[in-house]
Amino acid sequence: MPDGNAASRLDQKIQFRLSGRDYALLAEEAEASRLRVNELARQLVAGRAQRGRETLSLDPAIVLQLQEIGLRLRPMLPVIGDDPALRFKVAEVCRRIERLVDVAVSGGSR
Known part of the structure; x- marks a missing residue:
């Protein structure tokens, strides 16, 4: 059954390499958060992209x-x-x- 919300579909793929140390740190953080490594990486990337779009609040x-x-x-x-x-x-x-x-x-x- 197709998903009714096309915006929520994960149909794009990004691949990148990490050093063994960086992957181990990511895996450790993912385990602590009870997430899969790729899910944590997705959240981190999406979160940074969202923060980058925020406008600076000036007094x-x-x-x-x-x-x-x-x-x-x-x-x-x-x-x-x-x-x-x-x-x-x-x-x-x-x-x-x-x-x-x-x-x-x-x-x-x-």
């Missing part, structure tokens, strides 16, 4: 604070003086803050 308050720091540092650049090392460091901090804000605004994707 809006932190984003606003970063933006505020950047806005306050930017006007300081002209009045820092003639110390090129200090000017460079402050400018780099401003650029890093801008990148962090950009990442936050874009939803966490780089």
Whole structure:
């Protein structure tokens, strides 16, 4: 009798090799979880794939604070003086803050 839920069918196959040590660790974990080795491997791979799709949760308050720091540092650049090392460091901090804000605004994707 065919399965009514096509999405739940396991019709794709992946093969890969492990070292003896890695397989032994996987087998030990599978036994502790009362699973077959291939079932544990499937769960681990599927779980990582799902976690990889999650978007980064960013606290809006932190984003606003970063933006505020950047806005306050930017006007300081002209009045820092003639110390090129200090000017460079402050400018780099401003650029890093801008990148962090950009990442936050874009939803966490780089």
